[in-house]
Amino acid sequence: MSKKENNKAEVENQSAKTNSKRSYETDPTLKDIASNLNDKFSSLREGKESSPVDCINIFEKLHPPAGEISSFAKQIGELPELKVDFKNSLNKIASTFRNAFSNITEYNEINSQIKELLIENFFHTARALAIAVEARxxxxxxxxxxxxxxxxxxxxxxxxxxxxxxxxxxxxxxxxxxxxxxxxxxxxxxxxxxxxxxxxxxxxxxxxxxxxxxxxxxxxxxxxxxxxxxxxxxxxxxxxxxxxxxxxxxxxxxxxxxxxxxxxxxxxxxxxxxxxxxxxxxxxxxxxxxxxxxxxxxxxxxxxxxxxxxxxxxxxxxxx
Ligand SMILES: [Fe+2]
The missing domain is CATH 1.10.3210.10 (Hypothetical protein af1432)
Structure with missing residues (x-):
């Protein structure tokens, strides 16, 4: 893995860890939603319900970090009761999510490079003006x-x-x-x-x-x-x-x-x-x-x- 890919993976992991910790440990509303989601999953696994749509709706409310979206999609996709075409569309959704989040990570990387350049530019401009005053x-x-x-x-x-x-x-x-x-x-x-x-x-x-x-x-x-x-x-x-x-x-x-x-x-x-x-x-x-x-x-x-x-x-x- 290249250094850039390594950094990217590290940022992604860190962000998933931080988000997940922040969401479930500190926010009682999210905690309720997460436990509701677990119940729905159990019902699906036990065959008491056949549609995973409720699970997806609940999951969305959690504003989940990237790492959890793919594992969630995997869990749904692996449910034995689901029809093959539904599994395929879920996999598609999962990969769309994954791509979206990898773009966000890339965006964050570019964003921090832009920030560094802006700060550099900020001081160059400030210094140039300060030199102009002192020349007077x-x-x-x-x-x-x-x-x-x-x-x-x-x-x-x-x-x-x-x-x-x-x-x-x-x-x-x-x-x-x-x-x-x-x-x-x-x-x-x-x-x-x-x-x-x-x-x-x-x-x-x-x-x-x-x-x-x-x-x-x-x-x-x-x-x-x-x-x-x-x-x-x-x-x-x-x-x-x-x-x-x-x-x-x-x-x-x-x-x-x-x-x-x-x-x-x-x-x-x-x-x-x-x-x-x-x-x-x-x-x-x-x-x-x-x-x-x-x-x-x-x-x-x-x-x-x-x-x-x-x-x-x-x-x-x-x-x-
Ligand atoms: Fe002054």
Missing amino acids: DPYTGGHSDRVFQIATELGKRCNISITEQLYLEGGALLHDVGKIAVRDGVLLKPGPLTDSEYKEMQLHTIFGSQIVKRMSCLHGCVDAVLLHHERMDGYGYPHGLKGKEIPLIARITSVADAYDAMTTNRIYRKALSHEQALEEILRNSGTQFDPEIVKVFLIWWEDTFQKNPAKSKELYKYSK
């Missing part, structure tokens, strides 16, 4: 990538779903993509911004969300891009959302973004040390940042900066 402002070199790495680690420690983790990672990479649309005079200004310039700078969240929204593969990242400057106390922007109104991936990105921004030199100020930046994050827990995420952040920080200096050096190797 080389002073922030590597910021998007470090925010991506920090947010990825925080997400893993928050036990979020696989899909949310994917959107978090993409969103963290793209959080400042809207800066593409901010004028040089504002984006690269060496001194403090005026009120109107600051308002213009804040628009990068809206511009970014508009860019990301238009790309179907990145659509799930919109929350992180649009809302990474919201604050727990409601004084953030662009919408002034409060607490848990701010989606989780935006709350995580906010901590990762603020930390990295503080620890790297900017055109208008010098970097804080990692210890000073940590203190700032802790000081703003509950007002700017979600305290639960700050707790997770502290664990990540200790793992990275105290227990594993090589890891922290690697993370900040390109920072200026």
Whole structure:
């Protein structure tokens, strides 16, 4: 058997096992249907009934997995009382079922390959956009990538779903993509911004969300891009959302973004040390940042900066 066929058989077996376990052990309705089916079979075997149609109808209600359909069809086909032509049509039904299910398995295989390609495409696109932003402002070199790495680690420690983790990672990479649309005079200004310039700078969240929204593969990242400057106390922007109104991936990105921004030199100020930046994050827990995420952040920080200096050096190797 080839490797592909082996994998296919394994997937099919696994799926049959999982489905069968889920159906009969956890669902009382299905359990009743299954026992009703057993009774019908006994009646057929004992010759009390001559038509297997009831059995087929009951069996259908079980939404059986592939492995059980063929064994069921075999049991019916082997009943001695059945006429030959009926047996033949049952065999035909069984083989149709088998083909349908093998197509589904193949479909699942192709589907997972497509998913992998989509995820790859997702990150290529996100990275390309992040590079485009950093080309506008080389002073922030590597910021998007470090925010991506920090947010990825925080997400893993928050036990979020696989899909949310994917959107978090993409969103963290793209959080400042809207800066593409901010004028040089504002984006690269060496001194403090005026009120109107600051308002213009804040628009990068809206511009970014508009860019990301238009790309179907990145659509799930919109929350992180649009809302990474919201604050727990409601004084953030662009919408002034409060607490848990701010989606989780935006709350995580906010901590990762603020930390990295503080620890790297900017055109208008010098970097804080990692210890000073940590203190700032802790000081703003509950007002700017979600305290639960700050707790997770502290664990990540200790793992990275105290227990594993090589890891922290690697993370900040390109920072200026
Ligand atoms: Fe930002």
